[in-house]
Amino acid sequence: MSTEAAPKVEEISEKTKEARDLILRNLQESLGVDKLTKQLETEGKVVHVYWGTATTGKPHIGYYVPMRKIADFLKAGLKVTILFADLHAYLDNMKSSWELLKFRVIYYECVIKAMLQSLDVPIEKLYFKKGTEYQLSREYTDDVLRLTTQVSQRDALRAGAEVVKQVESPLLSGLLYPLLQALDEQYLKVDGQFGGVDQRKIFILAEEQLPKLKLGKRWHLMNPMVPGLTGSKMSSSEEDSKIDILDPPERVRSKIMGATCSREQLDNGVLAFYNFVLFPIVSPEAIKISNQQFFDFDSLKQAYLDGKLDENALKTVLFDSLDNLLAKVRNTCDNDVVKEAKEKGYATAVETEKTPAPEDPTPSLSAEQQSWKSLIENGSEILSGAELDRALSTVSSSNPLHVMFVAHGKGKFHLGFVAPLLKIKALKEAGIPVKGTVLVSDIEAFLDNEKVAWGAVQARAVYYKEMFLSLIKQLKLEDVVKIQVAADHEKYFDKDYVLDFYKMASAVTRDETTTCEGSALSGNLVPLIYSLNGHIHRPDVLIIGNDSKNIAELSARLLRSFGYPAIAHIAIPTIPGCNGQKMSCSALDFLLDPLDTPKQTKTKIAKSFCESGNLDGNVAMQLAELVVFPLLNGTPLSIQRAPDNGGDISVKNYKELEHEFVTGTNNIQLHPADLKNSVVEAINGLFNGIRADFADKARLKLVADAFSTSKGKKK
Structure with a gap:
């Protein structure tokens, strides 16, 4: 038994010492x-500890x-x-329905009370709590999200190594479980937690991580792991x-008399029960x-090793002692409440949670609807095309196509965010009945390596909302797109x-959800939040960048697996930054x-790359194609240049x-500087209106607040 030394400086009362010794006896570690x-x-202090079970x-x-x-x-x-960790039980491969x-919770509570009463223990200070009474709350979930940014995938996997089944690519839920167990200490308002030594790494995680979030540090008490009657860990799922607890006496006797109890293998359930149950x-x-008397376990164990105790005699006394306890439990639980709870709690569950909803047949589109689909596909890639067909088949002037784009405020607002709006504008100009939504969802920016501080999440959302409002203007x-x-x-x-968030975490692996850079577990949650936001808003189409198709495919699979319709996606080209890579909030x-x-x-x-006659990686040409011409919407682009360079030109x-830049009229190529000037003029023409909107001090304060570095609780 490993136990920290008691305080050496201050003397403690005999009463405290007795209580502490009773609390610590037979533990493997404290x-x-x-x-x-x-x-x-502490005078008047009622010390509070919790123990959990799924x-x-x-x-x-x-x-x-x-x-x-x-x-x-x-x-x-x-x-x-x-x-009673009913949420964990529910998420255990969705084997159990809520009903x-x-x-089962009723059954557990009745049986556990009866067990303690069989030990002649007063239970006035015993309380029961269900995990779902608080684990589905917004406050608790916020703390889960905050904790995931502090814990790496590796540390979460290591924390649950002894209690979560280890596989090459673990389920995401298995990485979250240790964090939930740690947070339970805060939400149960306890001073410490008790469990098996197999939970030591979870306890260490709680001690290390909760103080970082100003959620306190508790003490932890650990029982040794007691082997089952077959020599392995005793498990609810392994019948042998x-x-x-409520097995009849003959079954109890049969199991005990057939239990493993080798003198060469001391790690067995028979001796363990003498040590940890009967002797105390x-x-x-x-x-x-x-006819032998044993006052402690060590003397009994030695007598058994020396052959002075017969195995059958050892087992018989164990049965007699246990059956005496179990008889009291059976008698206490012999009532209609327990019988109903047992019958209804352990009936065969109908697994409906993972049954995908049957898909409606893909409708035939009219000629007009087919033309709309072609316009949508122009310059884009359609994902989940059947869902798009279903949506288009119902589109009319009174039921416009609902197109949504999700913006994560990971840093400065930039020109790249105009791309989905230009797509919506193009669909509108083409005559498709359409309405748009820009969903500003900055929690993902926090989860992605804390690119927005927790305390600034709401302020960042306000900043993005105001920028989008100005851009849309x-x-x-304004009459088509809302924020x-x-x-x-x-x-x-x-x-x-x-609940859907945790269900999804139980359906995907760590590797499938690793979409963000960095090792923090929080990054794995981004695809889940994206899927759930899509589900509650239910647009007909989601616009994504063509570098995010993996998230769209994962989202479709997750939604379908839980009986929800998938959402069609259109992947559009991303706008480059001046370094030639995708324009990034943080660059x-x-x-x-x-x-x-x-x-x-x-x-x-x-300063961007724009080599004469070269289209490969040419930022100015890409900006012209993806931004300038869509902004002009059919109006020619006027390019001013000196007479020696061929004079002013207008391109439709x-x-x-492209022809002017690569070949040129009369073989006079468009000079990169002249091209860049025309691109700058068009983009500044767009930006000038936004600059004017943000010229006042109140708007500028929104920008400053959005980049606060506060890491406190989100206000």
């Missing part, structure tokens, strides 16, 4: 004993080991909360390794076997949303910020511009 001792010595299989006699310790806690005057789990019960009295799309902040939706992170030297001065915009574009479309 962390934070000094804090526990100080709490026990309500999956039926409680078995292995539960007597933690119950024996809980009995010690109660006798020592501690307040004890037993947590079954409701009755356990004896259910009878102490200071003796256990009598074959410049594009004359929605994700957090303002009534279903955003409500109980159903959070300040290369993004085009509408609030930059006209000179700054010109300087950035002037990108193809003509």
Whole structure:
């Protein structure tokens, strides 16, 4: 047994020492004993500890080991909360319905109370709590999200190594479980947690990570792992390794008499029960076997090793002792409440959660609808085309096509965000009945390596919303496109949303959800949030960049797997930054910020790659194709140049511009500097209106607030 030393400086009372010794006896390890001792010595303080169990299989006699310790806690005057982790049970491959789990919780509570009463323990300070009473709340979920940014995938995997099944690519839920267990300490308002030594790494994670979020540090008490009757860990899911608490006496006898109890293998359930259950019960009295008296486990074990105790005699006394306890439990539980709970809680669950909804037949599109589809596909790639066909088949002037784009405010607002709006504008100009939504969802920016500080999430959303409003005004799309902040939706992170979040985490692996750079576990949550936001808003089409098709495909699979319709996506080209790579919120030297001065915009574009006659990686030509000509919407692009360079020209479309740049009229190629000047003029023409909108101090303050570095609780 490994236990931290008690405080050496301050003397403690005999009463405190007795309580502490009772609390710590038979534990394998204890962390934070000094804090526990100080709490026990504090006048008027009722020390509070919790123990949790997932309500999956039926409680078995292995539960007597933690119950024996809980009995010690109660006798020592501690307040004890037993947590029924019904959310964890539900997410265990969705084997149980909520209806079954409701009755299982009743069954667990009745059986556990009866077990403690069989040990003659007062239970006035015993309390029960269901995980779903608080684990689906927004406040709890916020803390889960905050914690995931502090914990790496590797650390989360290591924390759950002893309690979560280890596979090459673990389920995302398996990485989240240790974090939830750590947070339970905060939300149960306990001073410490008790569990098996297999949970040591989870306890260490809690001690290391919760203080970083100002959520406190608790002490932790650990029981040794007790083997089952077959020599392996006693498990609710392994029938041969356990004896259910309400099993009849003949079954109990059969299991015990057939249990593994080799003298060469001391790690067996028979000896373990003497050590951790029977001796603590009878102490200071003796256990009598074959006319021999044993006052402690070590003497009994040695007698057995020396062959002075017969195996059958050892097992017979174990059965007699256990059956005496179990008879009390069976008698207490012999009532209609327990019988109903057992019958209804362990009926065969109908697995409806993972059954995909049957898809409607793909409709035939009219000639007009086919033409709309071709216009949508122009310059884009359609993903989940069947869903698009279904949406188009119902589109009319009174039921326009709903197109949505999700913006994550990871840094400075930039020109790249105009691309989806230009796509919507093009569809409108082509005569397609269309309405658009820009969904500003900045929680993903926090989850992606904290690119926005937690305390600034809402301020960042306001900044992005105002920038989009101004941009939409410049594009004359006010009657078509609206702005929605994700957090303002009534279903955003409500109980159903959070439950679906965990269900999705139980359906995908770590590798499938690794879409962000960096090692933080939070990055794996981004595809889940994206899918759920799409689900609660239900657009007909989502616009994404063509570098994010993997998220669109994952989203479709997740939604379908839980009976929700997938959402069609159109992938559009991304706008390059002045370094030739995708324009990024965080690459300040290369993004085009509408609030930059006209000179700054010109300087950035002037430095971009634009080799004469070369289209490969040519930033100015790409900006012309993806931004300038869509902005002009059929109006020719006027390019001023000196007479020696061929004089001013006007080009109607990108193809003509390409000809001028590569070949040129009369073999006079368009000079890169002249091309860049025309691109700068067009982009500054768009930006000037936004600059004017943000000229007042109130608007500029929105920008400053959006980039606060506060890491406190989101306001």
